[in-house]
């Protein structure tokens with residue numbers, strides 16, 4: 001590794017998407033295949049170096065927590081010094097006051113990244129970093145992975161290990177970001193598979209299997225879904241640990257369930273690769289027939305996958321309510337992510353009439369759930385140098401309150417700033433393998 005001796009004084013805006021798992025959660029932790037896609041909800045991060053003092057000011061705006069650290073007080077480690085990234089806790093014991101709640105794991109993950117990535121030569125400087133996310137926290141949409149990808153990217157740039165702001169991020173830099181984001185995910189989750197950080201880094205539609213090369217799924221088929229947030233809080237770390245306990249107790253029973261989930265993911269990814277291509281329609285009637293047949297096959301896999309996850313005891317009464325409510329409208333639903341609450345994913349067939357979708361949405365809302373109608377896909381991690389004209393306004397807050405204009409921007413405004421900064425070429429090459437984007441709150 002080659003480090004700089006002075007931090008790059010440029011400020012950057014970094015963003016990474018949410019994710020949803022179509023098939024394979026939990027089994028993927030045991031080396032089975034899974035299919036996931038990025039979603040059009042993103043986390044944004046602004047990092048502004050301050051060359052003349054050693055304060056690191058972190059604003060976790062979504063968690064309502066601001067933290068001030070002294071760079072000289074943080075450990076300097078290599079990943080090899082830690083048997084597991086979670087051991088970072090022992091290195092900061094009695095040195096850093098850790099907050100309670102969601103911010104605790106977020107801060108530990110951040111300190112892990114800083115301690116391993118930022119060299120001693122840069123410890124006489126500080127920075128301000130602000131996280132602002134449009135992804136619901138702890139809802140199964142990869143909020144932790146999106147945060148981890150943004151934090152890793154910001155610190156790798158700060159340490160001079162990657163160069164941002166020159167169009168799409170090159171693949172070797174993406175691999176480095178993904179590696180460190182996985183370490184941060186290990187701090188937050190204990191034993192993640194790596195699927196969440198991978199899809200949040202690379203974006204698009206992927207088939208993932210531990211220790212296998214990442215497979216991008218090229219499909220022209222726009223996948224329309226309703227994401228229903230049950231608003232029931234869940235804890236990924238505890239759910240993953242619960243499945244492990246079940247597996248350790250009944251391996252011969254649980255292994256075949258993992259194996260079945262694996263085959264669902266493999267079949268699902270193959271189906272999407274050979275899905276009917278709406279850009280190549282010659283006969284609209286036969287296209288509609290093959291489109292419906294394809295959707296029915298995917299719906300079967302969705303239902304089977306949900307039932308197997310329920311057998312692994314990671315469903316929740318609220319998730320079953322979503323499954324049963326959407327079934328009344330002939331839609332298929334599965335939990336997505338760790339389960340235990342959080343989000344469910346419902347496939348919306350292309351033939352579904354709007355009145356039916358609206359009625360389904362209204363029925364879900366009756367239960368107090370939050371719904372998003374969205375199309376899967378969208379770019380992975382992106383970064384631009386923070387525009388000079390906007391930076392002063394963004395940083396105008398004294399960091400004691402979260403009312404900086406950066407935090408107040410809407411997701412559309414953030415997207416516009418990033419796409420203007422990336423330029424036409426940047427967007428073209430980073431999104432060429434992806435499906436159309438578009439999320440609307442129902």
Ligand SMILES: Nc1ncnc2c1ncn2[C@@H]1O[C@H](COP(=O)(O)OP(=O)(O)OP(=O)(O)O)[C@@H](O)[C@H]1O
Nearest residue numbers: 102105106133138139140141142143144236337338
């Ligand atoms: N916007 C954010 N800012 C800082 N930390 C965050 C943010 N979003 C998530 N986190 C961290 O991630 C943790 C939530 O991770 P968790 O895995 O439980 O939810 P998720 O990633 O949304 O769901 P899943 O892993 O099922 O996709 C929080 O407790 C916090 O530590």
Ligand SMILES: C[C@@](O)(CCO)CC(=O)[O-]
Nearest residue numbers: 025026192193194337338
């Ligand atoms: C439940 C799980 O399979 C997905 C969480 O989004 C855990 C993991 O893969 O790390």
